[in-house]
Amino acid sequence: MVEKNIITLASSREPRSLKLDRLNQSLIRKLQTSLDLAELLDIFFSEAADWLSIDRMKYSYQGRNTTLARNEKARHSANYGLKLEGQQLGELTIFRSSKLGADELNDFECMLSALIYPLRNAIRYQAALDLAMRDPLTGIANKMAMDGQLQREIALVFRHAEPMSVIMLDLDFFKMVNDTYGHMAGDAVLMQTATIMQEVCRESDFPFRFGGEEFGIILPKTDAEGASIIAERLRLKIESHRFSFNGATIPCTASFGVSAYKPEDTRSDLLSRADRALYKAKQSGRNKVLIDLG
Ligand SMILES: Nc1nc2c(ncn2[C@@H]2O[C@H](COP(=O)(O)OP(=O)(O)OP(=O)(O)O)[C@@H](O)[C@H]2O)c(=O)[nH]1
CATH class of the missing domain: 3.30.70.270 (Reverse transcriptase/Diguanylate cyclase domain)
Structure with a gap:
């Protein structure tokens, strides 16, 4: 019990930037475990929501929307167009009941940098799967x-x-x-x-x-x-x-x-x-x- 308190005390004194760094390393590892888009967004939202108390996240790609929420009513938002090496990777919006400060947005952008490559890979994987499942002549399922x-x-x-x-x-x-x-x-x-x-x-x-x-x-x-x-x-x-x-x-x-x-x-x-x-x-x-x- 005492030991646990000491550890908690030590980690709470750790500089925020170090903690964020550690969080990002662990986030990268988690995101690397899946090529499934829905699963990736789930992992990312869960970590971002814990770190920044984000209430809701919406991801849109080619007309398809995914929303993840802990609280539906949050009204302050920040929006990001995602792009990597010239490829559009959709749009991500986060919502919170209180306004996000500059430092928090900075943290979020740092987390986004961990998401961007796994996201690109998941989108490519999904496109390859879609192609393999379609009949090339008629365009319907094979x-x-x-x-x-x-x-x-x-x-x-x-x-x-x-x-x-x-x-x-x-x-x-x-x-x-x-x-x-x-x-x-x-x-x-x-x-x-x-x-x-x-x-x-x-x-x-x-x-x-x-x-x-x-x-x-x-x-x-x-x-x-x-x-x-x-x-x-x-x-x-x-x-x-x-x-x-x-x-x-x-x-x-x-x-x-x-x-x-x-x-x-x-x-x-x-x-x-x-x-x-x-x-x-x-x-x-x-x-x-x-x-x-x-
Ligand atoms: N144009 C075209 N023809 C195809 C394609 N795939 C199969 N075929 C042709 O479909 C024809 C099927 O012929 P059959 O199996 O004898 O059947 P059918 O003439 O429809 O006779 P029934 O089924 O008994 O009414 C063959 O000539 C194949 O070459 C395709 O992708 N494009």
Whole structure:
């Protein structure tokens, strides 16, 4: 007990600049442990809030905002545009109920210098991840992203006992589109299909390109009946759409397979059933929606 008091006394006599220096060294070490942007901001806010009694921090980057708060009402603020070697790294604003003095702002800027490199690395890492998860032709999610998303959705369904469905769709006679109008026209049809899918889907749905001329949609909180209504809507939209390339109009239809999550299903069970239904839709004449209830 006595020992503890002596230590506290000694550290409180330590010059502020030395303490800040030590804080910054430890902050750098902590920030180096993560490439996750949200986690970095969390670490930084926690340290800055402790040191300067900051109440709230807002970080904005490319239209996305993150706010961390201990007290929502603070009204005094200081704002920083973050930039490193010519690269914009967003904007950071701190809020406090009392005005921040010049020394405190100085301290904060010192802490910002510990944040800037890890922040740049996290932004680059996120951009690389985003790129790896997108289909380069259509811009929608690819199979790798779908795998991760389906895994997350299955975990949620498990926890909240809500329905979830999957639609798989495949453009009909797509080889003929390529053979008749050329590969570039085929690419244009694939891009327009992705756009139609995004238009028909809700915000919470997850459209993706599985590969080739095969696409899919994960539909959270949707049972087989709801999913087949969306699939039918999409089927009609594709059938009536005037796919166009270089002045040519390309008629195109798609076949659909729908499956709904059942307890104990793995990702591959769910996808296999949708695929089986899609196969049957192809076998029985194409341009139709079939459900596999398992
Ligand atoms: N333009 C273009 N074509 C692609 C792409 N990926 C796959 N394909 C083509 O898609 C065609 C798929 O042909 P098939 O598997 O025979 O299927 P299909 O002609 O659609 O016939 P069904 O599915 O039975 O209705 C092939 O010609 C592939 O070369 C792509 O990224 N761009």
